[in-house]
Amino acid sequence: MPVLESNFKPPFQFKNGFVATVYSGLFRKIKGLDQERERIDTRDEDFLDLDWSFAKSKSDAVIILLHGLEGHAQRPYVTGAAKLFNQNGVDAVCVNFRGCSGQDNRFYNSYHSGATDDLDDVVLHCVKKGYSKIYIKGISLGGNITLKYLGEDRDIPTQIKSAIAISVPVHLHGSANELHKLKNKAFAIRFKKHLVDKLKLKIKQFPENISVEEIKSISTLRDFDEVYTSKAHGFKDASDYYKQSSSLQFLGNINIPTLLINALNDSFLSPECFPVKEAKQNEYLFLEMPKFGGHVGFIQKNNVYYNELRALEFIKGIF
Structure with missing residues (x-):
């Protein structure tokens, strides 16, 4: 159309x-x-x-x-x-x-x-x-x-x-790249904080799935998708998650x-x-x-x- x-x-x-x-x-x-x-x-x-x-x-x-x-x-x-x-x-x-x-x-x-x-x-x-x-x-x-x-x-x-x-x-891969640019830094920080705060609740209930060290390693939104999103939902890594889910x-x-x-x-x-x-x-x-x-x-x-x-x-x- x-x-x-x-x-x-x-x-x-x-x-x-x-x-x-x-x-x-x-x-x-x-x-x-x-x-x-x-x-x-x-x-x-x-x-x-x-x-x-x-x-x-x-x-x-x-x-x-x-x-x-x-x-x-x-x-x-x-x-x-x-x-x-x-x-x-x-x-x-x-x-x-x-x-x-x-x-x-x-x-x-x-x-x-x-x-x-x-x-x-x-x-x-x-x-x-x-x-x-x-x-x-x-x-x-x-x-x-x-x-x-x-x-x-x-x-x-x-x-x-x-x-x-x-x-x-x-x-998703292209959008993830945009979110990591300086122009979107304030938004990326806000998103990451909310996501990591929720993940900290998960560790109390599912300590066998993720460690404190892994959570501390998350410094970007892509890190979050590497550490949590991809692993928790059956993807190989963040790139595989972006590819399959776009x-x-x-x-x-x-x-x-x-x-x-x-x-x-x-x-x-x-x-x-x-x-x-x-x-x-x-x-x-x-x-x-x-x-x-x-x-x-x-x-x-x-x-x-x-x-x-x-x-x-x-x-x-x-x-």
């Missing part, structure tokens, strides 16, 4: 990608959303905490919202979308990945960029609840999971009608309408994360590359973000 032209124009002060990213991550607030938590078991006997919010009248449609690295279901980029969709007649289920709901998960392994079985469990749970129209919106890491899930060799329930992926590192290689197999929005000034993304060729070769993949937006920073007036409005337009068939 041809690449879509974007008409996103943020307020002047948010044309800078760094400013838009930081403001959206640290200062945006969403009020007036009531959520109900539900815990479900996964196929491997772990658990997921789901935060539900509902349209005013009974709906047969639901949007599954997936957060990014070290996020959770109360992050504004998740709740903002939930509130907008609820206001437009669609229920929302905001997924907390394993260990992200405020309580550690049961096992040594947790979540990662390519872990799609948990999304499948949530989809099947929504099907069981009777929803006939299911949409998926993934942000950053959650977007990579969304795209990989849709393009894998697995049975996709017919109830899934469309998907939206925002600020997605579809090429959604780029799965884009050609997607066969439901899918919108990917990646801003050109997103400092987390490498050139490979703008899959123009793949979009042009797949009639179901719509790629939009706004000039502005940073990483999940598509700021507009009235605290409703451009990517949220575009997601709503997309599921209504407005391209």
